Amino acid sequence: MHLLQIYMKTLEEKAEKFNYNDLNERSREILLGIIEGYFGTASPVGSKFIAESSKLNLSSASIRNIMASLEEAGYIYQPHFSAGRIPTAKGYKFYVDSLMKTEKISIKEKEDIEIRLTSANRDLNGILNQVSILLSDLSHYAGVVLAPDMSEANLLHIEFIRIKEKNILAIIVFANGVTENKSFYITKDIKQNELTRYSNKLNEIIEKKNCSLDGLKEIIIEEMHSDKENFYSILNMGIFSSIGNVSGYWDYKHYDNCLYVGPEGDLIEEPEFSNNEQIKFLIKTISDKKNIIKLLGHTKNSKTKQIFIGSEDEWSEISGLSLITAPYISEINMIRGSIGIIGPLRMNYSHVIPIIDFVSEFLSGII
Amino acid sequence: MHLLQIYMKTLEEKAEKFNYNDLNERSREILLGIIEGYFGTASPVGSKFIAESSKLNLSSASIRNIMASLEEAGYIYQPHFSAGRIPTAKGYKFYVDSLMKTEKISIKEKEDIEIRLTSANRDLNGILNQVSILLSDLSHYAGVVLAPDMSEANLLHIEFIRIKEKNILAIIVFANGVTENKSFYITKDIKQNELTRYSNKLNEIIEKKNCSLDGLKEIIIEEMHSDKENFYSILNMGIFSSIGNVSGYWDYKHYDNCLYVGPEGDLIEEPEFSNNEQIKFLIKTISDKKNIIKLLGHTKNSKTKQIFIGSEDEWSEISGLSLITAPYISEINMIRGSIGIIGPLRMNYSHVIPIIDFVSEFLSGII
């Protein structure tokens, strides 16, 4: 045997014993045991517990050896020298990606979701708010919902109403029934019957071209060149400066008003939040909204479910928390938003993920 | 001197020394000292501190005597035998009613309020949400805003739009520019031009009678008797069952969607919330919304500012918290709601009260 061959063999063996990319069977089993044990008790899991509870008939001493390597590779850590082990963010991530078997969502839960999202005549606001509460109730963590971006949603109808002198209300109805209204001021008063003529003209375009608000704007800007009545320039100045904005970004909801947060009463009872600093961080994170909106924004544009596990290295803005998100998309109506559940790192992923999946799918169907 | 007279004199003296309804000057001064001392340090105030800081040149021993009577009367208490004194809910109440000198709201704060509530074209939702954030920012506690009851608000316009077969969207515009929309299903499809005829008919009534939604409903029920086209009965069945409800209560906002809560990040930093149970109670109270809505509802209907100081005896639903509320009312538009600030009992009342006063007045003016 060549020296090189021997060296290669050693490397292989080392890799077999401990593959950093994809743990071997035994390590996986033990990591799974630690994570599930920690889910149950919320306190560090020791080698003895694993030795007794796992299928591998190994002594605690052997388990300890493997645990030492798992720790070296960053999947678990010890809060102090002689304590048991706790999964790290990397450990949870590996669990979610490779170890977890997701539960099926129960029929009772399915029915609950269907009933609560279809009963009553609700506008979009009402539905999204209801979804945030529903997610909190089902998961026992905190549900969050990002309102959709309507910039590309198909229009159905636009109506102008004169509220008082020089003050006009624009009502925009999208094809899916969502309405948006903006009041704005103009420099010269316009009578209601003239306004109605304007609305009718716009509605003709909408019906003919089947366009979005962005699309409508483009058409209007184009028509402005050959505009004899000065009609489009009034629209452009007065109306579009108020219902869209110049840079082309449609602020369907004000930044501070586009996140629905469900009740967090159950979440704060989790043992990780018996620590005062932890609970304050949680409340500030949720109440500040900014970072959650940012993460939900990622998912909105990504088309697939995402799991943000907050650590010091990655997603530090939610360090110590987990956020599971999924988009809701209506291809027909061209609207798109996202939902999520915030909980501790020690979240019941296998239960929560199917809930998020089902709710996002169901929501996509009804909006 | 008669025995009776002597007895009366004794009683009077006792009353002078300690009048349960209206403390004598010295007691008031000491109670004020305790409350203001407690505002500053958030820890029990002892007799020595008062002796040194107050204008009354008394020894700590004398102060102790008076403190004992104040305690007997329920204005202050000791957390344990040899601690200083802390104001009770009754103490705070007395302070707010009789001792407090409210500060004037600063020009800078006034300007801040005006700028933040008038800038940008905002719908009512946006304004109320902004008010909740504004109240949080100014007070450093948590601002809350109850959405108005629109049942008596004057109508401006109603519009029906056919979304798809048998599915109609009703847009209701109130005189102050608030819009509400409800989608509903009917048993027989109606074409858009017929719907427009219906809207026009309703708008004629609205313009002529200048009525509220409740008023419109009554008119329609009356007209149903002499209804040849069967028009009003369709309206009554389809539309009013969805936009109002049978019992006459107009659910402008769903119960769970009518409270705006500002950021609570500053509030949880108050020393009373370093206790874990306290912070959980706070978060649950705010996140549950029910009790806060109830208290804000009181104020909405009462026309005057109210201060709820939560103790075990009174307003126990916010025990350990204070809620200062004021209504906002637009007489012209007949709409009415309320705003509030939630904080610890040890709240900076003299600063917060003028803020609430000014914001509620300003808001009344712009809605």
Add this chain to the structure above:
DNA sequence: AATTAGCACTCTGTATGTTTAAGTGCTAAT
């Protein structure tokens, strides 16, 4: 008669030491 100095007493919070239980890493034996 009102006020106060003085003092014994009570309670909290902090520091300190002790013990127990849990869990580890390492070594030598299997």
Add this chain to the structure above:
DNA sequence: ATTAGCACTTAAACATACAGAGTGCTAATT
């Protein structure tokens, strides 16, 4: 390769001592 055994580490629980803050009461003073 695995494990029994053991010395070691740490947190948590408990007991003890002690300083500091503040009280209520009594006797002395104004």
